[in-house]
Amino acid sequence: MQNRITSLFGTEYPIVQAGMIWCSGWRLAAAAANAGCLGLIGAGSMYPDVLREHIQKCKQATKKPFGVNVPMLYPKIEEIIQIIVEEGVKVVFSSAGNPKTWTSFLQEKGITVVHVVSNLKFALKAQEAGVDAIVAEGFEAGGHNGREETTTMVLIPMLREAVQIPLIAAGGIGSGPSMLAAMALGAEGVQIGSRFAASAESSAHENFKNAIVAAGDGETQLSLKGLTPVRLLKNKFFQQVFEAEQRGASKEELQEILGRARAKRGMFEGDLDEGELEIGQISGSIHSVQTVDEIVRTIVNDYQKSLNMLCNSSKG
Numbered sequence: 103m104q105n106r107i108t109s110l111f112g113t114e115y116p117i118v119q120a121g122m123i124w125c126s127g128w129r130l131a132a133a134a135a136n137a138g139c140l141g142l143i144g145a146g147s148m149y150p151d152v153l154r155e156h157i158q159k160c161k162q163a164t165k166k167p168f169g170v171n172v173p174m175l176y177p178k179i180e181e182i183i184q185i186i187v188e189e190g191v192k193v194v195f196s197s198a199g200n201p202k203t204w205t206s207f208l209q210e211k212g213i214t215v216v217h218v219v220s221n222l223k224f225a226l227k228a229q230e231a232g233v234d235a236i237v238a239e240g241f242e243a244g245g246h247n248g249r250e251e252t253t254t255m256v257l258i259p260m261l262r263e264a265v266q267i268p269l270i271a272a273g274g275i276g277s278g279p280s281m282l283a284a285m286a287l288g289a290e291g292v293q294i295g296s297r298f299a300a301s302a303e304s305s306a307h308e309n310f311k312n313a314i315v316a317a318g319d320g321e322t323q324l325s326l327k328g329l330t331p332v333r334l335l336k337n338k339f340f341q342q343v344f345e346a347e348q349r350g351a352s353k354e355e356l357q358e359i360l361g362r363a364r365a366k367r368g369m370f371e372g373d374l375d376e377g378e379l380e381i382g383q384i385s386g387s388i389h390s391v392q393t394v395d396e397i398v399r400t401i402v403n404d405y406q407k408s409l410n411m412l413c414n415s416s417k418g
């Protein structure tokens with residue numbers, strides 16, 4: 103499975119394990135790297151010294167390529183970038199911010215830069231900023247999301263037509279057939295979040311992993327559109343936000359309901375009522391917590407099977 107994405111990262115498969123707050127520490131990133139994917143440490147929920155520790159542990163746990171996801175709105179961004187450079191990280195996935203700010207600085211240090219976008223306008227901006235590849239994340243995805251609500255099915259072909267640099271699809275992908283579909287639409291790789299959030303090596307709390315497995319069709323919704331849109335599992339906290347939004351609550355009111363450390367409380371500490379539980383629509387198709395190696399082997403085998411099936415059916 104060699105293409106521009108595997109050459110860019112030096113991986114066996116064009117699969118990226120997404121950077122996810124409270125889920126993707128060194129254990130998950132190293133397991134994904136060892137399984138042949140690009141593993142990402144999610145810096146968004148880490149203090150700078152914690153990030154340094156995770157990078158160092160990841161380097162000990164794998165000799166294969168891994169990177170760091172950096173949400174650009176992070177308050178201590180300069181410190182985070184400094185640590186990434188000092189620790190010799192080779193790949194940065196930036197999100198939630200202007201790709202112009204850090205791209206050339208990082209590239210001058212020999213770091214490959216990929217930027218996450220959810221619409222055409224930002225894809226063109228990212229390409230113009232000189233990033234090495236783009237992740238196009240559709241409406242189905244877990245975590246923070248685009249206001250436009252463009253689905254992966256629509257977003258990938260739209261961006262494929264407009265950008266020349268390598269394109270990675272994200273949002274709603276967690277199986278071999280869905281990876282194949284993304285590649286058919288024009289992606290050259292996939293970024294998978296929710297499926298890995300519910301893996302054995304994810305640092306998410308067991309309660310959260312079990313809630314992902316238990317979730318069915320229609321049990322997530324894009325919320326907080328007035329603030330920063332995020333796809334959430336429908337729990338008590340979600341209901342509170344939903345009701346506030348229905349009655350036209352102000353930004354300040356929503357901010358107060360959100361409060362501080364809600365995401366940590368839900369995803370890391372396992373408070374399923376009061377915590378914020380970020381997860382994608384694909385949670386409805388996740389039926390067990392498996393190891394990263396099992397997940398990747400299943401995806402790769404099923405991808406090949408689906409591809410063969412399509413080739414054979416088109417011959418017949």
Ligand SMILES: Cc1cc2nc3c(=O)[nH]c(=O)nc-3n(C[C@H](O)[C@H](O)[C@H](O)COP(=O)(O)O)c2cc1C
Binds near residue numbers: 125196275381
């Ligand atoms: C629990 C969780 C936390 C996330 N945190 C981040 C983050 O810190 N930075 C980021 O760029 N994207 C984040 N995302 C989005 C993922 O990186 C990825 O693009 C998305 O999960 C892909 O869609 P999927 O969940 O359908 O696989 C998060 C997603 C989840 C499920």
